[in-house]
Amino acid sequence: MATYALIAINAVVYAVCFAQAGTGSFYGFVESPVFNNSTLMPLDLVHHEYWRLLTSGFLHLSLMHIAVNMISLYILGTMLEPILGTARFLMIYLTSLFGGSAAVAMLAGEHTATAGASGAIYGLMGAMLVIVLKLKAPPGQVLAVIAINLVISVSVPGISLVGHLGGLAFGTLATVAALYVPELAMGRQTPTVALRRRASSSAWLVMAALLGGAILIGVISPELRPR
Template sequence: MNPQPPAPTCYRHPDRPTGLGCTRCGRPACPECLRPASVGQHCVECIQQGQKDVRQARTVGGASLSQRPQPYVTYVLIAVNVLIYAITALQAGNLMDNRASDLFRQWRLVPAFVGDGEWFRVVGSGFLHYGLVHLAVNMLALYMLGPYCETALGRGRYLAVYLASLLGGSAAVMAMVDPLTATVGASGAIYGLFGAVAVIMLRTRQNLTQIAVLLAINLILSVSLPGVSIWAHLGGLAAGTLSAAGILYLPRLLRAKTQSTAAAIGWGSVAVVIVAALVVTAAFAPTLVY
């Protein structure tokens, strides 16, 4: 009589005889190492491999859909703007008119002062506002546009586009505005988001009528209302539009074959816009006299 062959043992626990096995790879496994599947049962290693093989769902901008629920970057930007306004209002002792604040005077964008080496004004001025109404209007626009851009582009790229738009607005002011004129506000960055939204909608083949009408109304107000810096708006609009176009269109034009390559091209295009804005700022700042 032939001896009965030994029972197979679990591939992960050699001391455990088992009559079960993975229906995917066929290896014997104990109940602890198996998981129910749509057909049969799979071992833990096959489950892990299957999860790696599944392509992660992404937006048109390459952002993971896991970032979709909460636009945290937008909320942080709004909080920073509100906090800085609160500081300036407290320093000025006036909730509605904060221009007497020391921080306000130190951060406002005056091209002559930037030419004198105070480069922090190029970014700092984008977080200042003339009065509570100016702050409220800009933060409402940021609240409306920001989450849409943040979802489509992803948090990192969205923040980069915002920064590029802010710097683009400042560069336009440096190039086109009187050296002693003070400019403040997040409008340059927000107009950049207008451009980014338009590019995203164009890339996803959505109707552009609403965003085009809204942008046209804002541009008309920029020209019509006194004290509004049209150049900051146009500079921010151009920078945001170019940055978003680089993220969404350039990888296709260059035929990027992998997601990592497409992401690198997108980041590179935003970096080019930022560098260009800084070059324009530097080119005009040294020639300013006050």
Template sequence: MSQPPPYPPQPGQSYQQEALPGCWWHPNRQTGLRCVRCDRPACPDCLREASVGYQCIDCVQTGQRQQQAQAVQYRKAGYGAKTVAGAVAPRTAIVTPVLIVINVLVYALTAVQAQSPMSNERAEFFQDGVLWPIGMVLRDEWWRLLTSGFLHYGLIHIAMNMLALWVLGRDLEILLGRARFIAVYFVSMFGGSAAVFAFGDANTGTAGASGAIYGLMGAMLVAVLRLKLNPGAAIGIIVINVVLSISLPGISLLGHLGGLVVGALAMVAMVYAPAKNKGAFQAGVLALITAALVGLVLYRDSELSSQLCVLLGAC
């Protein structure tokens, strides 16, 4: 059995209206609305639109204070705000100069061993690390897919590649964050090496960070398109470099194109990932790209093994 209201309703009011609670901040205002965060009743003047529903002014202020405190912690740790890739942007690039230092140190080692800054490919360390498909298949030296990305033919080769890495890497590292930048860099390097191994001359040595750097070019183009900037400069740089790769002798076009395509695909996963489970989606796409490249390498390995078996009469 229902009970009547404690007092008769005023003219123009119903019993249902009298039963509504008052706003937490304005008790004299009845409301059927509530904050999605604290569930307190609130009138429209005391509510603010949030990503999901509406929050009261107290919860909005609390959330802002928490975000500000978190931002202070990030700044103290050397980080900035989150980027379109979902990364907490570092205030300064660290991975890029570290990669440059590693490449320069490797070049210096080969130059010292060869006793020549321009003919360092004669160095033992260079010969053991260059991408040489036949040698990889015969000796199972699969590390060459990675080590070849840190070797360079002479001073001009490394100078040009390190300059490009410095120009491209700094901005992309800030945009992607350090972990994602490392992932894009190395999957691009692997893409360039896999393309050379799968489609190139099996008895020709190839080396250089160009596969990774072209991957950064592809990533930069995707980032420019995602941020809705003018892509003319990025497209122009890529076209010029591809034309040079085709026209100049001794340059691995396959390594460049392989890195470019893989880097662009990896960047698509980074900046177009759904907001929900962004990190898991990005990791999953990178894993799929890597698995596809591994499959390509294994297929080419089987093909070369069969050819060498016939040539050497070891079948």
């Protein structure tokens, strides 16, 4: 149910920002306190406003923006969540979200404000690619979707390419950890219940390390920028 819960949270946050601003345009949302206090700008992180690494992933600039992202989340989520399980799916989503924010904090301009669930959604695209490869299915369609979206990220003004790439990278790595670490941990041993539990715990430790690493990069990167 994580997919539907995430869609609901995004929709509620959008409705609150819309109501506060009184309009659905980007400039109208500047009048929304929730929007202003939740977008991600590297300069804000210097002032220790670290919650923006998370909250920016639940903001959207327009009705079209949230519609495209939520349709993508619905399509990917309803395919991936049953395969991965709700807990692992949610972990991969959050790791992708923070991975996108980390890339913005590290590479985007200090005064560049970003918002949207796109980083997390790109992470789900990476997760789909890992699953397809693990199943030894042809990856061409998934690669084509990722490539098309990256071309759009480059060609359309105002889209955060670094945020998308960060989400894609961390989502891919988190899915690799979820699916391949247990196999590596068990090796050729007889798969007993205790061994499966230890292997699963190993995967969760790696995923937690990736999530923690993304958060850490987001926190320290603005502090390391040359002034």
